Amino acid sequence: MFSDRNAPHGPSAHTDLVSPDDDATFGTILDAAVRVFGKRGYHGTSVRDIAEAAGVSPGSLYNHFDSKxxxxxxxxxxxxxxxxxxxxxxxxxxxxxxxxxxxxxxxxxxxxxxxxxxxxxxxxxxxxxxxxxxxxxxxxxxxxxxxxxxxxxxxxxxxxxxxxxxxxxxxxxxxxxxxxxxxxxxxxxxxxxxxxxxxxxxxxxxxxxxxxxxxxx
The missing domain is CATH 1.10.357.10 (Tetracycline Repressor, domain 2)
Known part of the structure; x- marks a missing residue:
């Protein structure tokens, strides 16, 4: 396992995990989750944190993903x-x-x-x-x-x-x-x-x- 202090921080390009076939909001949320998890860790991140980073409401997030x-x-x-x-x-x-x-x-x-x-x-x-x-x-x-x-x-x-x-x-x-x-x-x-x-x-x-x-x- 990597320690949090070794987590890569700073700005990054959009994640390659987003597929061209993805719904635009789905892709935006996924990209935001990668950035926030990478910075804060899974347990240090809330659904609201991801929604804010994606520029969507928590409700919109739940329309695309069942949970964090x-x-x-x-x-x-x-x-x-x-x-x-x-x-x-x-x-x-x-x-x-x-x-x-x-x-x-x-x-x-x-x-x-x-x-x-x-x-x-x-x-x-x-x-x-x-x-x-x-x-x-x-x-x-x-x-x-x-x-x-x-x-x-x-x-x-x-x-x-x-x-x-x-x-x-x-x-x-x-x-x-x-x-x-x-x-x-x-x-x-x-x-x-x-x-x-x-x-x-x-x-x-x-x-x-x-x-x-x-x-x-």
Missing amino acids: HDLLVVILDRGLDNLVSASEDALYTAAPDPVSRLKALVGTHVRTHAVARIESYIGNSELRSLSRDARALIISKRDTQQRMFDRVVRDGTKQGVFTTSDPVTASRYVVTACTAVATWYRPDGDIGIDELVQKYEELSLSCVGYIGDPTDA
Whole structure:
């Protein structure tokens, strides 16, 4: 879990969780909830806080969401759907070798968490705030993302391309490290996203014991 003092603050672009097909008011409320949850945390935020940030009445909010908890579920659910979909697309377009496939997954995971820092913070810090059924849903989608990494690392180990003696732990380590980008990356910092992705691709290949030169893949 991230501590509140590590929560990304300050102005941010509109969240990518809003779909073009969403009702305009629905999208405005969802965008406001991301900003307010990111700043105050789930338990420190009231429905009125979100409504005020969205410029709507609490009644209007309830016309689109059953509760504050419902908003949190939508944020986490859509965030993971976006991540899983982007990762599947990356694998589909990547070359079939394990190195290319791992780099494709790492690049997607890092980019997503570098761009959606607030959404990532909410997803990691507020999982505990979900109901049992909602938590099970979100965990199942996290597991889907993790299994993509697991398969690629395991396949690379079987082919002798990766030499790690513990592909499961190595895969989990890579995913955890890539996710943590959201806790420290800043768009106005001294490293751009492209350079960040390249560094994490190389570090991840080293973690799984790639026997070649990562820059040659």
